[in-house]
Amino acid sequence: MMTSYNNFQSNSAKHTKNRLDVRNPDFNNTVEMKTENQIDNFTRNLSKYKDFVSWCRWNPDLWYDLITPETGGIRLDLDQRVFLRSIARFLSTYGVFPRGYGKTLIEVMGMVHAAIFYPDIEISMTAQTLQNASSIFEDKWRELIRFYPLLKNEVAGNPSFSKDSAEVNFISGGRIDVLANAQSSKGQRRKRLQIEESALLNNALFEDCLEPIPNVPRRTIGREAVINPEELNGQINFFTTSGFRGSDEFERNLRMLDEMAELKGKMVIGSDWQLAVNYGRGEPKSALLDKKSKLSPTFFAMNYESKWVGASDGAIVNINKVIDLRTLSSPEFKSDGKSEYVISVDVARSSSQNNNQTSISILKIKRSKDGKILKIYLVNLINLPNGLNFSAQAIEVKRLKLLYDAKIVVVDTNGVGVGLKDELLKDTVDPITGDNLGCWNTINTDDDPESSESEKILYALTSQGINHDIIVNFIDMVESGKLQLLVKNTNNNYDINDKEHVRKIYPHTQTDLLLEEVANLKIKQLPGGKFTVEQLTKRVDKDRYSSLSMGLWYIKAFMDKTREKVNLNPHDFFLMRKPNIYSKH
Structure with a gap:
């Protein structure tokens, strides 16, 4: 500290010898009454120390300059x-x-x-x-x-x-x-x-x-x-x-x-x-421009361009509500042996090289004693690499079904999703382990599987006519807090070569991208009163949102074992005008 003070003193202006202290106006007079020999060095220079401390408090960067070593410090x-x-x-x-x-x-x-x-x-x-x-x-x-x-x-x-x-x-x-x-x-x-x-x-x-x-x-x-x-x-x-x-x-x-x-x-x-x-800090410009060309535009805007993104008006859900849902500390990579799991798959073009990717949501269900669904946890979110054909995608989906012992697999069969459905109805062998991954059958179509011993586990979802219900159910799951998501990973101090650590944080990153997709969606009411969603920018896709919302809809529609009580008016069953004593609540 003395070194800092000496440097300051050499550059500071000349101080007034007789100055008054705010707390003790007579302070300097008392000092002057003493002989020079009676005053210690600290007291003699007290006013200068006070100025030095005030200067340091006001100029933290200059104080750090004073204590910067000749080599190895920060400029x-x-x-x-x-x-x-x-x-x-x-x-x-x-x-x-x-x-x-x-x-x-x-x-x-x-x-x-x-x-x-x-x-x-x-x-x-x-x-x-x-x-x-x-x-x-x-x-x-x-x-x-x-x-x-x-x-x-x-x-x-x-x-x-x-x-x-x-x-x-x-x-x-x-x-x-x-x-x-x-x-x-x-x-x-x-x-x-x-x-x-x-x-x-x-x-x-x-x-x-x-x-x-x-x-x-x-x-x-x-x-x-x-x-x-x-x-x-x-x-x-x-x-x-x-x-x-x-x-x-x-x-x-x-x-x-x-x-x-x-x-x-x-x-x-x-x-x-x-x-x-x-200023020459951080990654070089070429590396960041390369990231900009490869990453989601929303992800890059938030993490590198410091832009607040998403819809503030007409958003499908209040983004604060979605952020509040991020309570799960860690993902799950296999079944816990006692819970129900549902896998939901939004299918992308197999040859696509853009942002469209097949997205897979792993949903875990928590029930009350009477079977009512209390919470639905998104314990993992997976995007398959671009370029995988339907046969390779089917292998990945069947592997996940075995890992989580899933009760049902919901697959979007609109358009190109039919190709994945057809592959899932075939008998599949794991090309790496040689294990038989099984042959599936649908529970809601007349499609014939390849094997007569196929497992009825596949729900082939076509959103025509139910898209409105899927959207409304997603909003309800968010607003009610039933849906729970993985927390944001904010610890970036890890070795990129540590594959196990990268595997553990991957679902957190995918959840970040899910929030970006949700923030990019606006709700729109059609002339018939039904809802649909539209993207603010087409450069941000909605694969993860679609995968999640389809799975949530299936769980609500077919797996909730309790029914809400409905108050019935007996006059609803008669072809007569209702008397005024009955009011609709």
């Missing part, structure tokens, strides 16, 4: 300096940045800076889960002390990291730890919050659990222990990649833009992938 770019100063100077900052920008490291730099210069302050980073928050903070902390070794001198004891906790204490008395964006954080108290991946945040949960956390302001240390009115007490910052239009966080973003214009202490910042690339 902050202009946009990173604006980012850091926003955290240090505004009551609330909303940052929307692309993948690979380095936003989380700057977040942690802002937290560490505050923990050093505000004694006894308590700051938390929050994420979707404690495990996720701990992993993120630990990774960025280790990166930070590698770039700035002098930070080790500010730490008290050893930092503590585990699977679901992280804590760093500083000699200033400051502390940084982690919390989850969940009910488990309710009742906690901190002085400031940094919310990671805020686009996933549920506003009701935020207002109930997170917003009250920094309600108690920090008091200065010392005998008076006062509240500094100029400090950013209760600061909550939000940082994320972009999400969906119409979501709670999209609306928060718009509100904070207005409050920024009204000078209410709010700041909204962000960029797309080009800013970091132009």
